[in-house]
């Protein structure tokens with residue numbers, strides 16, 4: 001007989017292991033089936049998204065590209081996502097730096113405050129922003145800028161969670177060495193800290209971007225005339241004649257989100273290794 | 279006070295914890311000056327006050343005649359070599375070395391030529407394009423040195439720069455550092471907890487303990503004439519003997535170990551206990567020429583270490599103490615000592631250096647409270 005299987009599941013019987021594997025496979029199917037179906041239907045030559053399939057076509061892609069509303073909502077989404085990701089990353093950077101360095105008072109409290117939006121339900125954030133922007137403390141009204149602010153709030157904790165550990169991992173003495181060699185604070189940041197955390201900054205930006213681009217709750221609560229793409233998508237689904245034109249864009253969005261989410265971590269790791277020549 | 283670097287009445291406290299306690303130091307231009315002491319005695323803190331990373335609670339720091347007590351590090355003409363090197367990991371050797379010059383907006387050609395010169399002086403030609411992670415510990419150490427030296431600082435501050443290297447490399451780098459120091463004429467302020475390193479490299483040594491300077495003098499003076507019991511215990515191989523004082527004969531405290539055997543030390547004690555140290559090279563295997571009240575005590579050889587020109591014997595005494603003895607390998611007549619052999623050791627009474635005095639009746643046990651050699655033990659022991 002061959003060598004015994006040396007997997008880590010020593011406590012699980014062979015049958016138990018098989019059951020677990022089946023369970024895992026079913027789980028994966030449930031997780032990805034809807035997405036895969038969407039991709040398939042986006043190429044299906046039929047006006048209804050249903051089986052059986054009617055052959056391959058690119059006309060839905062063409063149609064969505066030619067639909068002005070779709071293009072406008074996409075462009076709105078992109079603007080909001082880029083702006084909110086940039087601002088969230090910048091704020092996370094400004095907040096993380098002092099927190100990562102030792103002598104900050106109330107550090108646990110400060111960290112908690114930065115991370116709270118993580119556990120506040122998005123609906124609550126949306127409602128509170130709605131009341132604040134409509135007639136409350138900051139009456140800037142509704143629309144893309146307001147949505148953007150909402151997205152900054154929910155993306156901020158994630159950006160902090162990416163940046164804070166990286167900054168904390170950078171030896172304080174590197175900054176001391178720079179200042180010993182004559183660099184002022186700005187030069188130390190520019191030439192020592194920034195290059196070292198740059199991969200994490202990119203990563204934080206990408207994650208914040210993904211959060212914004214498919215966010216529906218805040219975007220629908222705070223939207224005025226111009227909806228973002230997810231909001232437009234949701235409203236469009238009520239009209240069957242619009243559905244087929246929406247699917248291709250949804251497909252592309254899924255793809256981009258996947259790429260960004262996986263890419264963010266890969267870029268961070270690759271970047272850091274490359275940076276230090278390892 | 280004159281001097282290249284002067285610390286006058288400098289005190290540094292972190293909260294209630296006084297780490298450096300009213301010290302005065304004057305370091306001359308071109309000097310190799312070491313600060314030596316056990317862990318936590320305030321060496322790094324003192325160095326960081328010279329570099330500008332810490333501001334003294336009291337007192338002043340003067341560099342080249344200018345009071346720099348509160349001047350930030352970037353504006354001081356001294357450079358630091360950090361213990362873990364603190365090289366910029368994302369920059370190549372070349373970029374690391376050029377950093378200080380570029381920040382100071384030195385012209386392009388001069389940056390290139392000075393960096394090349396610094397890299398050559400630490401023998402790193404050919405490594406310019408590597409990043410720190412692609413270098414060995416010794417090579418990183420050299421980069422750190424070049425990165426500081428290239429600025430032609432008034433003084434180079436080194437915080438245990440060889441601490442992370444293995445013994446062989448450390449010995450090599452000691453010679454190299456000294457050679458660079460002599461060649462460039464740069465003032466070196468060198469922090470170490472390794473007494474051997476301090477003794478071999480320094481022009482002068484400040485032995486520190488608990489935030490004060492116990493003695494500041496040349497290596498020979500410190501070894502031969504320790505100013506305090508702490509210095510006597512900290513410098514040299516720690517040969518501690520806890521002796522019970524049985525009687526006193528003419529200013530000489532004596533412990534009668536057995537018939538014809540005794541341990542002697544110059545002291546007025548007639549009872550109680552003493553803790554003494556003896557330098558290994560002062561211990562002889564014959565009593566000739568040592569005078570009447572010389573120590574003379576038998577022991578069992580626990581270990582024999584052949585060191586080339588001499589042999590190191592580790593001998594267990596009946597007092598429970600363990601002595602290191604150095605014996606020159608020049609007399610072929612004497613049979614080779616072997617582990618387990620009994621041997622009689624002799625040393626003159628004046629070579630028993632009294633470290634601590636125990637009260638009459640008390641045992642010598644508490645005598646280590648002074649924190650002499652034992653304090654060093656948490657760091658790697660160069661004699662181990």
Ligand SMILES: Nc1ncnc2c1ncn2[C@@H]1O[C@H](COP(=O)(O)OP(=O)(O)OP(=O)(O)O)[C@@H](O)[C@H]1O
Nearest residue numbers: 292295297315316317318319320321322323324471
């Ligand atoms: N920033 C600080 N805050 C509070 N205490 C400090 C600070 N820096 C140093 N100390 C304390 O000051 C004392 C002396 O520290 P220092 O680093 O100068 O010792 P050292 O002689 O360099 O020791 P070692 O050989 O272990 O490096 C230590 O007890 C240390 O805990």
Ligand SMILES: [Mg+2]
Nearest residue numbers: 321322323437
């Ligand atoms: Mg130190």
